[in-house]
Amino acid sequence: MPRPVDLERSAARREAITVAAADLFARHGFENTTATDIARAAGLSSGTVFYYFTDKRAVFRSIFERDIPVLRELVDRALACDDPVAAVLTMVDELAADALDPNASGILVELLRQIDRDPELLRVVTGNDAILLDGFTTLIERGIEAGAVDPGLDAREAAAWIVHLVDAAYLGADPARDPRPMLRRLVTRFLAPPTADPPTGEQG
Amino acid sequence: MPRPVDLERSAARREAITVAAADLFARHGFENTTATDIARAAGLSSGTVFYYFTDKRAVFRSIFERDIPVLRELVDRALACDDPVAAVLTMVDELAADALDPNASGILVELLRQIDRDPELLRVVTGNDAILLDGFTTLIERGIEAGAVDPGLDAREAAAWIVHLVDAAYLGADPARDPRPMLRRLVTRFLAPPTADPPTGEQG
DNA sequence: GTCTATAGCCAGATAGAC
DNA sequence: GTCTATCTGGCTATAGAC
Numbered sequence: 001m002p003r004p005v006d007l008e009r010s011a012a013r014r015e016a017i018t019v020a021a022a023d024l025f026a027r028h029g030f031e032n033t034t035a036t037d038i039a040r041a042a043g044l045s046s047g048t049v050f051y052y053f054t055d056k057r058a059v060f061r062s063i064f065e066r067d068i069p070v071l072r073e074l075v076d077r078a079l080a081c082d083d084p085v086a087a088v089l090t091m092v093d094e095l096a097a098d099a100l101d102p103n104a105s106g107i108l109v110e111l112l113r114q115i116d117r118d119p120e121l122l123r124v125v126t127g128n129d130a131i132l133l134d135g136f137t138t139l140i141e142r143g144i145e146a147g148a149v150d151p152g153l154d155a156r157e158a159a160a161w162i163v164h165l166v167d168a169a170y171l172g173a174d175p176a177r178d179p180r181p182m183l184r185r186l187v188t189r190f191l192a193p194p195t196a197d198p199p200t201g202e203q204g
Numbered sequence: 205m206p207r208p209v210d211l212e213r214s215a216a217r218r219e220a221i222t223v224a225a226a227d228l229f230a231r232h233g234f235e236n237t238t239a240t241d242i243a244r245a246a247g248l249s250s251g252t253v254f255y256y257f258t259d260k261r262a263v264f265r266s267i268f269e270r271d272i273p274v275l276r277e278l279v280d281r282a283l284a285c286d287d288p289v290a291a292v293l294t295m296v297d298e299l300a301a302d303a304l305d306p307n308a309s310g311i312l313v314e315l316l317r318q319i320d321r322d323p324e325l326l327r328v329v330t331g332n333d334a335i336l337l338d339g340f341t342t343l344i345e346r347g348i349e350a351g352a353v354d355p356g357l358d359a360r361e362a363a364a365w366i367v368h369l370v371d372a373a374y375l376g377a378d379p380a381r382d383p384r385p386m387l388r389r390l391v392t393r394f395l396a397p398p399t400a401d402p403p404t405g406e407q408g
Numbered sequence: 409g410t411c412t413a414t415a416g417c418c419a420g421a422t423a424g425a426c
Numbered sequence: 427g428t429c430t431a432t433c434t435g436g437c438t439a440t441a442g443a444c
Contacts, residue, residue, distance in 0.1 A: 013427095029317060032237040035420065045429055050421065105316070112313045112375065113233060160376065161386055168372035171316065172364065182365055189393035217409095249411055254439060267432065 002182060016042045018062045026106030030060060030114055049170050060114060061121050063107070067128050075135035084143035085191060088162065092187055094171040095132075095166045096180050133159050143191065150193045162187060218256050220246045222266045230310030232280070234264060234318055264318060265325050271332050279339035288347035289395060292340060292366065296391055299336075299370045300384050309377040337363050347395065354397045368393060 020041035024033040035056055039046040053059045074094055080088035098104055115122055136159035143149030165186055169179040224245035239260055243250040244329040278298055302308055319326055324380035330379045340363035347353030353362075369390055373383040 010427095029235075029321075031233075031419095032321075034418085046420090047422085047430075048428055051427065056420070106320075109313060109316045112309070113317055116310075117233075117236075157386070161390070164372040164376045165369075167375055168368040171371055171375075172368045182361070186365070186390065186394055189396070190390055192393070195399065214409095235437095239439080240437090250438090251412075251440085252410055255409065260438075 012051075013044075013048075014062070017044075017049055017052060017059060018066065021059045021065045023103060024109060025060060025063070026103035030056075030110055057114075057118050057121065061124055062112075064111070064121070064124050064128060068115070068131070071128055071131045075131055078135055079138060083148075084139045084146060085148050085188070088139050088143070088191070089184055089187060091135065091139075092133075092162065092166060092183055093180055096169045096183050099170045099173045100175055101165075101173075101177055102175050104170050108167065116137050121157045129163070132163055136162050140191070147193070151192045152194070154189070158191070161190070165190075214256075217248075217252075218266070221248075221253055221256060221263060222270065224358065225263045226267045226311060227307060227313050229264060229267070229335075230307035234260075234314055261318075261322050264314075265322070265328055268315070268325070268328050268332060272335070275332055275335045279335055282339060283342060287352075288343045288350060289352050289392070291392060292343050292347070292395070293388055294365065295336075295343075296370060296387055297337065297384055300373050300387050303370075303374045303377045303383055304379055305377075306379050308374050312371065312374045333367070336367055340366050344395070349395070353395045356398070357395070362395070365394070 010114070017038060021038045024037055024041060028037075030063065035049050036046045039049050042049075049059065053062070073089060078087040078091045111121075111125065115125060124193065133156070137155045140149055140153065140155040140158050143154065144151045144153070165183060169183055172179065207220070221242060227243045228241055228245060232241075239253050240250045241255050242263065246253075253263065257266070278295060282291040282295045285294065315325075315329065319329060337360070341359045344353055344357065344359040344362050347361065348355045348357070369387060373387055376383065
């Protein structure tokens, strides 16, 4: 009987290629990273990369396919929280924690760049984004009902802006400076209901 | 007597190449845009591109070199304003107005990508950024003195975050949705001094 | 100053031995 | 499954005619 395909081994190989590629793509960019570079970094040959992935784009996509379960769990945990605003802040905190990775901004920039050039990639990250967006939207709606969030906000638009703020933290990523305190300040004040006091009042 | 170099004509040619290239780089990326593409879009031949620019990178840099006088004027006008916080908001508004350009996010992403690969480009945009950063920092310092801005903020760090917010607006750029109202809200609330009221108060 | 043509290089992906 | 060798195509930048 022929030896069956060793699924565990295959998965490990794929994973090794994905991890090596993520680092190279983040540091040198997609076009400037060759299949041979990836192969070498993963300890195998370029032919093997194309055995596991149909083409270079598929390698890039695999980086973000791994995020799906992680994000889902993050959102589930936040939704289980009693205090909606605190839950938003926790989600932001956990997302921004990755901004301390020295490759964070590199990989985000590369993602933004490739997203218009690969419809399949767009599908993957649209899914990822939707998980976050739905999570934030639900929490903000709950916050409005509880009177802890400005009812003048459109929940979905506000959710999108919170995601943008996290992205901004990634872009300005400086591993030496933790962005989370400022991010908390921004989000807290962004969501707060208006008061009678002038300092935080609207004007438009 | 040989015909002298027509400076005006040369400048117009350079400008045409820069404008055509900016559009292509934003839409297709730096590596995916060939010198021939740029030449065709500008209505001349690839040899001519290399007559006016030493290499493709120099074409890319020229896009941002044009910004220097524009930014300087923007900051000068803001500094002449009496109300520091209003001046910050005006600057943010004017910067964000460009986010309505459909190529806005494309060119920013491409800039972020190329900045680590071309030291000369880094020099150019560091200069641009410094103009903005210095402007915002001065205004925030004035705001603190006037009691209109939270004295707990580090002026320079706050200035950097405001630039990040503008960048975030660029990234989420959707030509159909004006980011300025939300941006005003974010900046206003970000800078405001703490009050006795819980809604906008600090907690860390 | 502007063109055409091309040298010279290097990438992605495949073929076929093992 | 994994390798090496190679094919094919496309790019930047230059050379030299006009």
